[in-house]
Amino acid sequence: MRVLIQRVAEARVEIAGALRGRTGPGLLILVCAMEGDTPELVAPLAGKVAKLRIFADEAGKMNRSLLDSGGGALVVSQFTLAADTRRGNRPGFSRAAAPETGRALYELFARALADLGIAVETGEFGADMQVHLVNDGPVTIWMDTDDRG
Incomplete structure (x- = not known):
């Protein structure tokens, strides 16, 4: 699985102009399941995302996780993370x-x-969505279960 994580001040997803999901401070997580992925990969990846220390502590250092910060998550499917751009x-x-x-x-x-x-809200799998976000930092991190080696 691939995820693109963006630390956000806020994010929302709309479908045909209607609000579908949103979060305040927390993470926007774009998710792509890859060929060969299995359910066993999901919980470890979710745990890693939730525990990733990318939020500021009292000293301003990135030392707190989503769990520590109490932030929410907006999870949006995005198959285009599987893009292969090697040819053409x-x-x-x-x-x-x-x-x-x-x-x-x-x-x-x-x-x-x-x-x-x-606190998790989502987009809609397969829908044409408009994602609005205010990236905080900016902090954007790519994670791929193929890199777990």
């Missing part, structure tokens, strides 16, 4: 999981974060 000018997305698998793993990831006590 049109990205390929064949490395993304099939839609049924992608949806199941995306929903499982959101639930795994919520099970850790994080």
Whole structure:
């Protein structure tokens, strides 16, 4: 699985002009299930995201996690994180999981974060969404379960 994490002051996702999900201070997490991903990958990745120390402590150092800060998470599916740009000018997305698998793993990831006590809102899998955010820092981090070695 791939996630792109953005520390945000606020974020929201809209579908056809209607608010679907939002968070105040916390994380916007873009999620892509890759071909071959399994449910066993989800909980460890969600735990790593929740415990990643990227929020400022009293001294201004990035030393607090999402769990420590009490922030929320807006989780949005984004299959384009699977883009393969090695050939030509049109990205390929064949490395993304099939839609049924992608949806199941995306929903499982959101639930795994919520099970850790994080307030989670989501986009809608497969929908055309408009994502609005105020990146705090900016802090943007890429994580991939293939890098866990």
